[in-house]
Amino acid sequence: MxxxxxxxxxxxxxxxxxxxxxxxxxxxxxxxxxxxxxxxxxxxxxxxxxxxxxxxxxxxxxxxxxxxxxxxxxxxxxxxxxxxxxxxxxxxxxxxxxxxxxxxxxxxxxxxxxxxxxxxxxxxxxxxxxxxxxxxxxxxxxxxxxTGTSLSAEKPVADWASRALPADDQAFTGRNQELRRLDRLLREHRRGRSVVVAALTGIGGVGKTALAVHWARSRAAKARFVDGCLYVNLNGYADLPPTDPHQALAGLLEQLGVDPKTVPDDPDALAARYQEALRGTRMLIVLDNAHADPQIRPLIPTEPNCLVLITSRSRLEGLRATHHGTVHLPLDTLPGAEAASLLRGLLGRPTAKDAEADEIAAFADACGRLPLALHIAAANHRTHHSRTTSIGDYARMLTENRLSRLNVGPTDPSTSVAAVFDRSYRHLSIPAQRTYRLLGLHPGLDLSPALATSLTGMSTDDTATALMELTRASLLTRSAEGRYSLHDLLREHATALAERTDSDAERRNAIQRLLDHYTHTACPAAAMIRPSIDELAIPLGEPSPGTVPESLTEREAARAWFQAEHAGMAAAVLRQPEGELDVQVWQSGWALSGFYYVRGHMRDQVVLQLAALGAAERIGDSAAQVHSHRVLAWSYTGLGRFEDSHAHLTQALRLAIATEDRIAQAAAHHGLANLAALQGHHDAALEHSRRFLELSTAQGSRIGVARALNAVGWYHAQLGEYKEAIEYCERALDACQAVDSDLRPHLEAAVSDSLGFIHHRLGRYERARSYYHLALARVREAGSRRGEGEVLSSLGELHLSAGDPDAAREALQQALEILTDIGHTGADDLRRRLADL
Structure with missing residues (x-):
């Protein structure tokens, strides 16, 4: 228009x-x-x-x-x-x-x-x-x-000299935040008296050159730099060797109108001639596709009215040391809205108009919202698929094999995402190349330096050096928390390189080190966040050579580790083919079970434990099968799938009896008691709990005795036998004192909740409230969201009985939010209860 x-x-x-x-x-x-x-x-x-x-x-x-x-x-x-x-x-x-x-x-x-x-x-x-x-x-x-700051104060000259600057990309769109940042830099430059150096950095294909050229041709830049623009492509990541600084200086002098015949050969004289030619000018200098700091330094002018804009895949961190005031502007992939806008423009009006917003978004996501990938995919769709394939179907095609589809043709490497990434890869050192390939084997969103060390099998220092090199090359992103991540397309590129370069044995060993790192870190940490895990510890053996597990000594550190690593750990387990690393698969599933139980991730738990059970069955390990059956039963019970839960508990009990494992038998009876109670069979629940107490006492398990006493008291209360209930629960509270202090909050929370329930039923509201508040403090101390939701629900019912509907509504609402978030089966009952209020 x-x-x-x-x-x-x-x-x-x-x-x-x-x-x-x-x-x-x-x-x-x-x-x-x-x-x-x-x-x-x-x-x-x-x-x-x-x-x-x-x-x-x-x-x-x-x-x-x-x-x-x-x-x-x-x-x-x-x-x-x-x-x-x-x-x-x-x-x-x-x-x-x-x-x-x-x-x-x-x-x-x-x-x-x-x-x-x-x-x-x-x-x-x-x-x-x-x-x-x-x-x-x-x-x-x-x-x-x-105030003398009118934007129209400076008018660009009509014959602005762009010299070698490439033409603006007619399809350029978005990058509003980055353009505003460059405009602010321009205002800062106008007020200052020194050269400003700005470096646009990011992975290949992210659009650094397009942004630099677009801004360089903006009216604001033309108005400021009335003497025009110099441009040189330094070929930092091209198939050709990087441009020599002296060669670049000669080319820049030629753009300035200096006769090539008069350009000196001596490097110092050449640099002096360049600085002399820029003196008194107001000029923008674009140094595109730089490789490293030494290549750039001779090209930075001393003339204070000039500004240097650099693009590079390297972070060029050394410039800060030699050129004070250097500004780094890292470019990420496009935000969703900007990627969709660019894609609509590339696809053309008829095609984009007919596509739904979610189809465009899926197309952009399939390209990783990388500008180069968006250009290539849109061109391919327009040329080969626009008449036969919808935008949605083409997006699904892209996700199947993205890197092979994200290229226009074999004759132009610049229109292939994989070829662009290859150029960055070829400039890495050998250790960094190997690290990059192996990082592609990790399926999580990010990973810690410690996990990367085990994955590579190198020393901590060598791994840190490789990670730093990859980060400087913009192949890896480091978060403020010190974790590293690969863009989706880079991960696929790294994985493909690993499959072509590294042997099956080397890749298998790397994955084994990865899983060993997870399990040997997670199992000790799990005992800190859920006490019952301690008595059901599994023999791990020695980690594979090159694995360096983390040692966590504080409960908060253990929780933080699980929060950061659980998604990547589960993804690594579920990615393994059947029959591959089965020992590590089931051990990893067990190691995660305590965290998943405490945090209420029951659906994720089911998926993970089915894989763990299959692995345990393939290796014929009965104890491992018992563990997996029990964890599956916990999860199915929480999801309200009682028949599935009963089947797994029955199988766990049968295997535990066959192997004469009393601790496992006790745990199975405890699970069967809980399941029976949920189905309203409190007599059966009490009998299972008595058996739980007998087995725990015979085995000398302090944790088991405390939990069993509480269970027996609880089911007496469910049957209305409050005198017996109080007796057993008070014995349970005493038994908690014999338990290690780090494990006590979980047990005291459960017992206090039982005593709160009993005194509530007896009409002793103040005593009940006191016990519930103690239980609430303990579950929060233990970090159990499921426990917190259940105690809040009980506290809400107590407030109702005591005639305080406002307090009841507040407690029940908090409980509903927690139980809904973790997918607890009690959330629906709570929702109905609140609706009645």
Missing amino acids: NPEPRRSGNAIAKLSSWLAVHLSDSGQTVAEVADELGVSEGTVRSWLSGHRPGDEGGGFAHLDTPAKFGAWLRARIADSGCSVRQIAETTENVSRVTIYYWIRGEYLPKPPTGDAPDRFDQLLSNPRLGLSLRERVELDEVRRRL
């Missing part, structure tokens, strides 16, 4: 209205809209104010002094029917005194340099003043004019 308005006032009014709505809906700035439409910001502001270009100031042109501006503001406040005090009280961060300064014309603040609005913007946005978006934009320009 050609946005240039017709000469009629009606057309100007329509355009003004359309632009105001567009700015409000899109969230774009005036500068972004102006650049998109190919006109000046002044033109857009004129349209917004309902005037033709050239009508400077629009409806506020008469406000040519701060005093006049202040008088207008005073009148506007009066017209609103509010006092200055009322306006100040309803405007964030703006005081009455500040407004008085403004309306007296004594002080008018300069516009902010960042994206966030300042106090003056917030005042104009106060709805009580009734200013439209169009009026606020126009007043912003008045303020800029009065």
Whole structure:
């Protein structure tokens, strides 16, 4: 669409209205809209104010002094029917005194340099003043004019010398945040007196060059750098060797109009001639596709009015040491909305118009929202699939084998995502290449340096060096927490390289080290967060050579480790083919069971334990099968699948009896008791609990005795036998004192909950409340979300009985949120209970 308005006032009014709505809906700035439409910001502001270009100031042109501006503001406040005090009280961060300064014309603040609005913007946005978006934009320009910061102060010259700078990508879209950051950098450069160096870094194909060229050709850059732009491709990650700095200097001098015959051969003389040629100029210098810091340093000018914009896959961290003020702008893949917008433009109007929003989003996600991948996939769809394959179907095709599909043809490596990644890979050292390949074998979203050390089998120092090299090459991302992650497409690339380069045995050994690291770290940690695991510990044996498990000594550290690692650990287990590393598979499943139980991840637990049970059966390990059956039963019980739970508990008990494992028998009886109670068979539950107590006592298990005493007391209470119930539960509370202090909170929570229930039934509300609060404190100390939800539910019922419906509603609502989140079967009953209230 050609946005240039017709000469009629009606057309100007329509355009003004359309632009105001567009700015409000899109969230774009005036500068972004102006650049998109190919006109000046002044033109857009004129349209917004309902005037033709050239009508400077629009409806506020008469406000040519701060005093006049202040008088207008005073009148506007009066017209609103509010006092200055009322306006100040309803405007964030703006005081009455500040407004008085403004309306007296004594002080008018300069516009902010960042994206966030300042106090003056917030005042104009106060709805009580009734200013439209169009009026606020126009007043912003008045303020800029009065403070000497008008965006139209500098006009780009008509014959701006772009020299070797590539043409702008006509499909360029998005990158609004990065463009605003570059614009702020430009304003900082205008105020400063030193060279500013900005480095755009990121993985190959992320769009660094496209962004640099687009911004370099923007009106703001042209207005600042009136002497034009220099551009050189340093071939840092091309098939050719990186451009030598002296060769680059010679090329830049030629762009500056220096006769090649007069260019000196001596490196120092060449550098001096370059600096001399730039003296007194205002020029933008784009150094594209840089490889390393030494390649760049000779090309950075000393002329303070010049700005250097660098693109590189390397992070170029050494520049900060030698060039103070260097700004690094790391580029990530496109946000979802920007990726979808770019894809719609690439696909063309007919195709994109017919596609649903979720199909476009799926297409963009299949490309990893990487700009290069989006361009390639869109071109392939337009050329080969637009008439036969829908956008949704093509997105599904892409996910099947992305790297092989994300290329246009064998004759142009620049249009292949894999080829672009290959260039980065080839520039790595041998240890970094091997680390990159093996990292592709890890299926989780991220991993710690310790886990990477076990995966590679190298020393801690060598692994850290390789990780640092990969991070500097933008092949790896390091989070603020110190964890490392690969982009999805890079992971597929690394995995493909591993399959082509590393033997089956080497890849298998790496995965074994990975799983051994998980299990040998998780099993001791599990005993800290769930005490029953301690008495059912499994023999792990020695980890494979090169594995360096982590040693966790604090409960909080153990919880944090599980929270960070459980998803990757489960993914690594479920990824293993049947018959591969079966010992590690079932051990990993067991190691995760305590955390999953405490956190309430029951559906995930079922999937994981079915894999663990299959592995245990394949290796013929009866004890391992007992463990897996019991964990599956816990999970099925929590999900309300009682028949499945009973089948697994019965099988666990049969195997435990066959192997004469009393601890496992006791645990199976405890599970059967809980299951029977949930089905309303409290007599059967009591008998199973008595058997649980006998076996635990015979085995000398302090934890088992405490839990069994509580269970027997609980089921007496369910049968209305409160005297016996209190006797057993008080014995259980005493037995808790004999348990290691680190494990005690879990047990005391369960017993206190039982005593709270009993005293509630006896009408002793204060004693019941005291026990429930103790139970709540203990489950929170233990980190059990399931336990917290169950205790809160019981506490809510107590509040109802005590005649406090508000407290009951609050406790039940908290319980519902927790149990819903973990998928607990009791959530539906709670929801109905709250509805009744």
